[in-house]
Amino acid sequence: MTTAPQRLKQIKHQHRVQLFAFLGIIFFIFYMLMWVDNMLLSTVLAFVLFYSFGPFVNAFERRGLNRVLGISLLFAVSSLFFIFAVTSIYPLVSSQASALKSEIPKYINGTTDLILKTESQLAIFSELFQDINIIGQTEKYLYNWTQSLFEDLPNFLSHSLTVTLLAPFFAFFMLKDGPALSRRLFNMVPNNLFELSINLKHQINSQLGSFIRARLLESVLVGALVWVGLWLIGFKFATVLAIFAALANLIPYIGPIVGAAPALIIALINGEGPMGVTLVLTPYLIAQIIDIFFIIPLVVAKIVNLHPVTIIISFIIGADLLGVLGMVIAIPAASVIKVTIANVYEHLVEFRS
Amino acid sequence: MVSSLWDNIFKKDLQTKNITEILRQCYMFSTLTKREVKLVQNIINIRNYQSGETIFKLGEPGVGMYIIAEGCVDIYVDDFTNSKNTESKTQPVFITRLKKGDFFGELALVEESGRRQATAVSSTDAVLLGFFKPNLIEISERSPATGIKIIFRLGEILGRRLKDTSSKITDLKKALEKLRDHKST
Numbered sequence: 001m002t003t004a005p006q007r008l009k010q011i012k013h014q015h016r017v018q019l020f021a022f023l024g025i026i027f028f029i030f031y032m033l034m035w036v037d038n039m040l041l042s043t044v045l046a047f048v049l050f051y052s053f054g055p056f057v058n059a060f061e062r063r064g065l066n067r068v069l070g071i072s073l074l075f076a077v078s079s080l081f082f083i084f085a086v087t088s089i090y091p092l093v094s095s096q097a098s099a100l101k102s103e104i105p106k107y108i109n110g111t112t113d114l115i116l117k118t119e120s121q122l123a124i125f126s127e128l129f130q131d132i133n134i135i136g137q138t139e140k141y142l143y144n145w146t147q148s149l150f151e152d153l154p155n156f157l158s159h160s161l162t163v164t165l166l167a168p169f170f171a172f173f174m175l176k177d178g179p180a181l182s183r184r185l186f187n188m189v190p191n192n193l194f195e196l197s198i199n200l201k202h203q204i205n206s207q208l209g210s211f212i213r214a215r216l217l218e219s220v221l222v223g224a225l226v227w228v229g230l231w232l233i234g235f236k237f238a239t240v241l242a243i244f245a246a247l248a249n250l251i252p253y254i255g256p257i258v259g260a261a262p263a264l265i266i267a268l269i270n271g272e273g274p275m276g277v278t279l280v281l282t283p284y285l286i287a288q289i290i291d292i293f294f295i296i297p298l299v300v301a302k303i304v305n306l307h308p309v310t311i312i313i314s315f316i317i318g319a320d321l322l323g324v325l326g327m328v329i330a331i332p333a334a335s336v337i338k339v340t341i342a343n344v345y346e347h348l349v350e351f352r353s
Numbered sequence: 354m355v356s357s358l359w360d361n362i363f364k365k366d367l368q369t370k371n372i373t374e375i376l377r378q379c380y381m382f383s384t385l386t387k388r389e390v391k392l393v394q395n396i397i398n399i400r401n402y403q404s405g406e407t408i409f410k411l412g413e414p415g416v417g418m419y420i421i422a423e424g425c426v427d428i429y430v431d432d433f434t435n436s437k438n439t440e441s442k443t444q445p446v447f448i449t450r451l452k453k454g455d456f457f458g459e460l461a462l463v464e465e466s467g468r469r470q471a472t473a474v475s476s477t478d479a480v481l482l483g484f485f486k487p488n489l490i491e492i493s494e495r496s497p498a499t500g501i502k503i504i505f506r507l508g509e510i511l512g513r514r515l516k517d518t519s520s521k522i523t524d525l526k527k528a529l530e531k532l533r534d535h536k537s538t
Binding site: 004007008010011058061062067179180183186187191192194195196198199201202346347 | 395396398399400402403404405406407408409413414415416417466483485486487490491494495496497
């Protein structure tokens with residue numbers, strides 16, 4: 001026969017054990033994501049698909065369609081669309097990419113010439129710049145980079161294929177069994193933290209979902225605007241450059257600059273005058289103006305309420321830990337951490353004080 | 354071994370049937386169809402509590418309601434009258450004992466960052482069905498008709514509670530006035 005204080009002690013001990021077990025599983029999942037090849041990227045992409053398809057699956061269900069059937073239908077339609085898009089865009093992208101590849105030595109020489117000119121101009125201004133040897137290093141770097149790019153291409157393609165197959169597979173089961181699996185996982189949370197965990201999960205889910213959908217919309221719009229602009233002025237490689245700009249736009253702050261850089265380099269090397277360069281940069285500028293003044297304040301900023309300093313710090317940490325992928329997921333990761341801290345603080349610290 | 358396996362399967366089935374029955378009998382879900390109850394059943398959270406375990410505390414952030422599937426739950430509030438006079442810790446005052454089929458904490462379903470108005474402690478080993486704000490949102494997104502039915506019922510329950518509270522305040526005011534009149538005469 002146990003007394004009331006003894007029973008309370010037992011309950012507290014049980015809560016602690018449950019909490020450690022739950023955190024242990026979460027830690028194990030993160031460990032697997034970080035250390036197993038292709039797992040992190042596949043999971044990030046699976047989450048992107050999960051949050052993009054989620055509203056459509058709910059819409060199907062609202063119209064009376066069985067959830068599993070709705071998910072299968074959505075995957076079948078999007079697979080067909082993907083195959084159609086790849087087969088119709090691939091020849092264009094492939095021809096532009098191979099043309100770009102054949103012209104790469106020309107662009108490397110052109111870039112080094114440009115740097116050479118800049119270097120000599122800088123030397124005129126000050127003696128301090130006399131020791132600068134950007135040209136040798138840049139040329140070597142560019143040659144090494146392009147060489148390794150084409151050497152690593154088979155490896156990169158095999159990784160891409162694995163990710164392309166794994167991500168939809170994960171996303172399908174996340175949509176189908178995700179709620180049941182997460183319910184089973186959250187059943188391990190001790191009773192005293194259960195409401196907090198359920199609320200936290202909901203907030204993180206809705207914030208991540210809105211953020212990913214907004215960023216995808218933003219990227220698609222930027223890519224489309226750049227493509228239309230470059231196509232209208234009859235610029236070469238419009239499709240490849242637009243896809244690159246759309247993907248680069250996912251990286252905060254430096255993404256738009258990185259996205260516009262190839263077009264700028266091509267224009268400069270092709271000997272375009274100030275008018276020509278301005279014309280090439282105009283679509284990028286218009287896309288960024290629409291992005292900065294309309295899409296970000298109306299859509300993205302409302303979702304992630306983070307201070308610019310926090311964004312930059314998380315961006316640096318993300319880049320340092322995971323490279324480009326880290327830069328892309330830095331803001332959502334920071335917002336998840338912020339929501340978690342705010343909720344835990346409200347629940348445990350504010351309430352107890 | 355085999356018999357215990359069958360026993361477990363039937364036990365699980367029995368538990369599922371029990372939960373369906375409890376949900377159908379709960380006033381909040383009584384207008385739902387069989388299919389809608391199944392949707393709610395797939396979304397709610399089944400939690401086991403030991404005797405004496407706190408479900409939630411007064412002032413704690415709350416996000417939803419609980420339906421008692423098994424066992425009993427005691428509701429307490431703090432005694433503010435004693436705490437004014439003495440600086441010691443407030444003593445919890447027993448308000449009511451809730452039994453199987455009863456529900457509590459429903460105000461948290463509609464409150465924006467709401468705080469619990471009382472403390473709930475399981476007085477026996479209990480099985481509770483937790484129905485939280487994220488669950489209500491999920492139901493409304495997946496089946497808006499079901500969500501509206503639940504929200505209507507919730508509005509009705511909260512309205513009735515408000516009406517009861519208003520009539521109690523009116524009664525108290527009348528009693529206070531009578532007391533004042535009596536004192537003055």
